[in-house]
Amino acid sequence: MGIVHSLGRLTGRPAGLWHANPGSTIWYFRRERVAVISLLFILCMGIVAVAAPWIAPYPNEGRGEPNILNRLKAPSGEHLFGTDPLGRDVCSRVVYGTRVGLTAALAIVGIAALIGTVLGGLAGYFGGWVDELIMRLTDIFLAFPPLLLAMMVAVVLDPSLMNAIIAITLAWWPWYTRLARAQALAVRERDFVRAAWGIGVHDFTILGRHILPNIITPILVQGTLDLGLAIIYVSGLSFLGLGVPPPTADWGAMISEGRNYIQNGRWWIATFPGLALFLTIMAFNLLGDGIQLATNPRTRGESA
Helix, strand or coil, rough: CCHHHHHHHHCCCCCCHHHCCCCHHHHHHHHCHHHHHHHHHHHHHHHHHHHHHHHHHHHHHHHCCCCCCCCCCCCCCCCCCCCCCCCHHHHHHHHHHHHHHHHHHHHHHHHHHHHHHHHHHHHHHCHHHHHHHHHHHHHHHHCCCHHHHHHHHHCCCCCCHHHHHHHHHHHHHHHHHHHHHHHHHHHHHHHHHHHHHHCCHHHHHHHHHHHHHHHHHHHHHHHHHHHHHHHHHHHHHHHHHCCCCCCCCCHHHHHHHHHHHHHHHCCCCHHHHEEEEEEEHHHHHHHHHHHHHHHCCCCCCCCC
16 A cells, blocks of 8 residues: 555555556455565566666676676675676676576566467367377476476577577476366356357357457466576576576576685675575565465455
């Protein structure tokens, strides 16, 4: 409520314009204070990612330019997070690493959800041999642990951000396919779909206008929950040397580099990117939980 009134004062508009209708999804979501705070944190991270060249104290070092004269300096007023073995400002590297983490997570979840929703919708709506073909293909991919499959693909491909996205997406789309199929099976039996059948509406028209729009909400909720996990996977591949290649800033690669210096007292090299990774993942998880509570009629407002 305080945020709403503050926005009203800042914009010069009545605070009532920021109020959602009681009982709406947004109204329930606003009651999940932890989720709202998480959303604000994620929005701030998004701003940091977009404005990295202007926010980073040393933009060139954030992009990877070394500065050997300043190597391994402890946190200070000049370098808030210290410097790494190549003398690059860790704060600037963390800021630029935000770009990689958020971009990769959005791309992975977006592509996987799109593929999974379309294939799952087709399988659930048509059934028969279409369902069998899609689900058996899905089972083949599900036979491999997601991280192991992503590592196998990443090993075959050259290390790059695009290849890391491809590797993880190949491991994730089957989960969205199964979720979309289950939702499509339920929606297919609804009265409005049967009515559309009865008046001779084309199958693909029914699929596009009635099935897919009614299964998108659980997909969006699951996607929000998966964004944090996607960042973990991208950072994990980079930590193992299979993801984003140097000198591009990536939290996983920075942690991998910094772990070798922790025993020598240079704790800051791995600590700050690790803290950024932890807070971002936690924010996405809490946001996903809040959206899940706000969109599920059985749990709406139970934690408010």
